[in-house]
Amino acid sequence: MLVIPCPYCGPRCEIEFSYGGQAHIARPEDSAAISDETWADYVFLRDNTKGVFLERWVHAHGCRQWFNVARHTVTYEILASYETGAKPPKLDFVTQV
Amino acid sequence: MTQSFRLPEGGLIDRSHRLGFRFDGRDYMGYAGDTLASALLANGVHLVGRSYKYHRPRGILSAGAEEPNALVQLGEGARSEPNLRATQIDLFDGLRARSQNRWPSLNFDIGALNNGLSRFLPAGFYYKTFMWPASFWMKYEYIIRHAAGLGEAPRERDPDHYDKTFAHCDVLVVGAGPAGLAAALAAGRSGARVILAEQDSILGGSLWSGSGETIGGEPVQEWIATTRRELEGMEEVTILTRTLAYGYFDHNFVALVERVTDHLSDRPAALPRQRLWKLRAKQVVLATGAIERPLVFADNDRPGIMLADACRTYVNRFAVRPGKKAVVFTNNESGHLAALDMAAAGINIAAIVDLREDPMGSASERAEAAGLRVVPGSAVVGTGGQRRVKQVHIARLNADGTQALAAGETLDCDVLAMSGGWSPTLHLFSQSRGKVRFDADLGCFVPGASAQAERSAGACNGAFGLSDCLAQGFAAGKQAVKDAGLKIGRQAGATPRAGNDDFLPARWTWEVPSDKPSGRAGKAFVDFQNDVTANDLKLALREGYQSIEHVKRYTATGMGTDQGKTGNVNAIGIVAAAQGREIPDVGVTTFRPPYTPVTFGVFAGRDVDGLLDPNRKTPIHSWHEQAGAVFEDVGQWKRPWYFPKAGESMSQAVKREVKATRESIGIMDATTLGKIDIQGKDSAEFLNRIYTNAWSKLAVGRCRYGLMLNEAGMVIDDGVTARLDDFHYLMTTTTGNAAPVLAHLEEYLQTEWPDLDVHLTSVTEQFATATIAGPNARALLAELAEGIDLAPQALPHMSIRDGRVAGIDARIARISFTGEMSYEINVPASCGLALWQALMTAGAKYGITPYGTEAMHVLRAEKGFIIVGQETDGSVTPIDLGMDWIVSKKKDFVGKRSLTRPDMIKSDRKQLVGLLTDDPKEILAEGAQLVERVLPAPPMPMIGHVTSSYESPNLGRSIALALIKGGRARMGQKVQASLANGGTIACTVTGPVFLDPEGTRLND
C-alpha cells in the first residue's frame, strides 16, 4: 500500500486515492481535423513503462484534486508529485515525458 | 489422564493452574502456559495427524510457526477453525480440537492405502492424472476432497467480531527474542515511537528454549523480565504479544494480526476476537529468528521424530519430556545441545549420531564430557515403528559423506531428535523485496540488499551466538532511530555481556545417503506438509523442470500455508546437488504473504452487513415502510420497488400502480436522483462540452434532457438539467451514477479545462423530491401550490419555477419520465415527509397511488425511454440508441470524435428497437438472446439481446426493448428469442415507442 504525497494535503495512504492512468496525454484541440488513428491513439493507447512513469491520481477521499505523480513501476518508489498542468520536475530517472 | 511426561519442576508453566482439554474425543489435562502441542506431549500423545497425500501417521515436529504436521481443527460449530498449528495454540480450559486428514479414525485411516500405492502418486500427479478428460475432473475432485483436504471450514456464519486499526510508528520491531528485545530497548530509550510485535504469548523467544545462559551476568529469565519492565515503562513503546506480522508490503506498510481473545476460555463479548493492525513504520527492524531444518533420510516422518531444538524447547520451556529414550541425529552442534538438555531432564540418550567425522565445538565437548555416546561420521538411514518411532538404523558413511557403508546397528528409541542446521526466517524480508544471498559457511540464505527501510538483526540475519544477537539488536535499534530522522536523545546503553556459541561447525549433507539402492529405501521427506520427498524433486528435474520455481510448482514444495519454512533450503540443496550446480546458482523461490494463515474475519473487520456499504434512505423512507413497500437496492439507496396491497402479487401491484398513473395520478419518491449544483459564468460552455446537445440557448427557467458520453463515445449517463439563473444550473443524474458523474465532471474541469469558471457541488442529499404524474397532476398541485402559475403556457413541459407547496419552499420542475403530465417537487430534505403526506392527503380524492421503481420502468418503457445501465452497457452510442436528434453536429463535446470512427458507423452495430412477442402473454426474460432463425443445434449466430421486458397494462400485452444488430433495418421482421424453459418464441421488431409517440399526454 503506497504512501502518496498529495500536493495539497501532504502524504496520505493509497486507499484515499483513485488512479487516473498516464499523465501528460494532451486532449487533441481540434478533434475534427485529426485522423481516426490519431484519435484512437489518444483514447485507447497508453505507455506501459518499466521504470519511472508519470501518472495521474485524484485525492478522491480527500481534497478531490487531480495531480501527477512520478512513480517507479518496478520499485514503486514515488519520486515526485506535482500539480496538474505543471511541468514534471527534472528527474534523472525520467525516461519519457 | 495423568501428565506422565511432565517434569516435576521447571518450565514456564503454572502448575497451580490446571486446564482440561479434549483432543479427538479424549480428555486430557495441561497447565497454563502450555500450547496444545506441549500439553499433548506431556500426556504422551505424539500421533496428531495424517499426511496430506499419503496419509502417513504424523507427529509434532516443531515447537513453533514452522509446524507442518500438527495441524488441527480447533473448536466446534460456527467457531471451528481448520489448519491451526498445535504448536501455536495457547491452551485454555475447555479447549476442543481434533486431528485432520483421517477417515474414519486417526489410528486406522483408509487413505493410508495411498502410501502403498505411492508409486502411482508421483510428483505432479494431479497434473498427470487429472488433466483429461475434463469431465472426469468432477469425480476426481469429489474423491480427493473427501479423502484428503486440510480440515473443514465451518458452515455457519462467523459469530465473532473483528476490529481493524491503523497505526504509525517510528520503529517497528518484529520479533521479541534477544535481538528484537535489544532493538526495542535501544530504539525505545531514544524516545522514538516503537511497536514491538511478537507472535508468541511471551517475550524472550529462543531464550526460553535454552538452559543456563546469562545476559549481563544474570539468568536470561531475569534479563527478559527487567527488559519487559523497562519497555512497559516507556510511554512511546507499545508491546503487542500474540501478534503476527504476516505481510510486508510497499512503502513500509506491515500488516499484523493480534489474537485478542483466542487464548481465553471465557471471551468477553465486548472484545474483538482478533484485531488487524495496518501499520506504517518509518523504519523496521526484523528480528524474526531462525528455523531449524530437518534432515532428509528414509522414513524421517514417523511420530516421535522431532527437531532437536523443539525437544529442547519442550524440556526447558514446557517441562515436558518428548520421550523416554532418544536418539539424536545431527550435522551440527545443535543436536548436542538438545542431547545435553534431554539427558538433564532424565531422558535416556541412546546415541548422538553425527554426520560430522570429528564433531567439534563447545556443545559436543560438553556432551562427550557428560559421557553421552557420540557416533561420528555416521547417519540414520532408516527408522521403524508404525504410529511412533521405535527404532533407528544407523550406518557409517564413507570419508566424503556421500555413501552409506554397510548397514550398522539398530537402536531402540521413542524419540529421534534431528538437526540439519538453521535457516533464518526471511519471509518478511523477502516480501519486502529484499534480495537474499547464500552464506556457504552458515549453510543458509541470509538477507542481502534491502529494498525498503528495514534492517535485520540476530538469527534472521545469520547471527547465531547470543552476544552477536544482542549486539546486532542494539545496533539495529539505534540505526533505525537515526534513519527515521530522529535525534538520539538519551543513551541507548551498552550491549550486555553474554556467551556467543553458535551451531557451527557443521557438515552440509542435503540428502542423507541411503544404504539401500535407489527406490528401495523408505520415503525421505523434504516438505512434510505437502508430502514432497527427495525423489519427487529429482523426478521433477528428470521430467524437465529445471528452474527452482517450476520444481516448486510441479511438486508443491514450499507452497500453501507452509511457505517452505522447514523444507525450502533442503529442497534447493537437493536440486543443486542433482543438477551439479551451486546453491546460489539455483536461487530461491519467492515467499508469499501471509507468513502463517490469517482468518478472513479479520480482513472483513466491522465492514459486514449494514456497515459494509452505506444504506441510504430518503426522508420519506418511514412512510414507504408503513405503506408496506417492497424495497430494491439502487446503488446504495433503498428505493420502493412496488407497494403491494394485502394479498396482491407483484404483477398485480405494478399493474395497479401503472394504470392509476396513466388514468388519474401516481406519486413517486424521486429523492435518490443525483443532483449537482453548477455555478459560474462558464457553466453553459461547460455543459456544451460535457453533453452531446447544445446548452447555450436554454432560457432561464427551462430544462433540457442531456446525454453524457465518455471519450470513447459510449453513453455513461443521462438526465435533465435546469437553468435556474444566468450562471446557475441544476443537473440531475441517474440514482446509481451520482458520484461517478460528479467525478467525471471534476476530472474534465480540473485536468482539461481549468480555465473555465465553473463550480460543482453535490446537492443530492439536500433535497427531497416527490414526483406526481398523471392527468390529475396539475389539479392536485394547484390546490397546494402558492406563488406559481401552473398554466400550461406559464409552466410548460420542460420548465422549472420556485414557489411554495403545502407551505414549504419548493422548486417545481415540469418534466416527465413516464410520458404523463408530471411535476417533480423539490423541497428541503427535512421537509420531504411533510410534503409527501400533504400530497397524499390532498390527492386522496383522485385516488393518488404511490408507485415504485418497477411501475416507473413499465411507464417509461411504454414510452421507449432508455435507462442507462439497462439499455446501455458501456458499449452503446447515442446513434445505437436512435438518439441522433440529441447529438449536436456543430459543437465539440466529450466523445464526439469517436462517433465517426469506422467501427461506430458500421450498419451492423446493435441498435435499440422494440420487440413484440407473437404470444402477447409471453414476457421475455431480460438478457434473453436473439437469433434470426433457430437451427437444429447450437451454435447459432446471436444477433442481439433483450434489454427491458414488461407486462404493459396500458397496452394489454407484453412489451420489450432490445439491442439487435442492424435493428432499425429489421422493422416488421421476425426474430426468435430464447425462453427460460429452453424453448424459443417468435417476436416482431418494432420501433421502441409503444405509447403516445406524439407526446400529447405530457404536453397538455
Ligand SMILES: [Zn+2]
Ligand atoms: Zn489532497
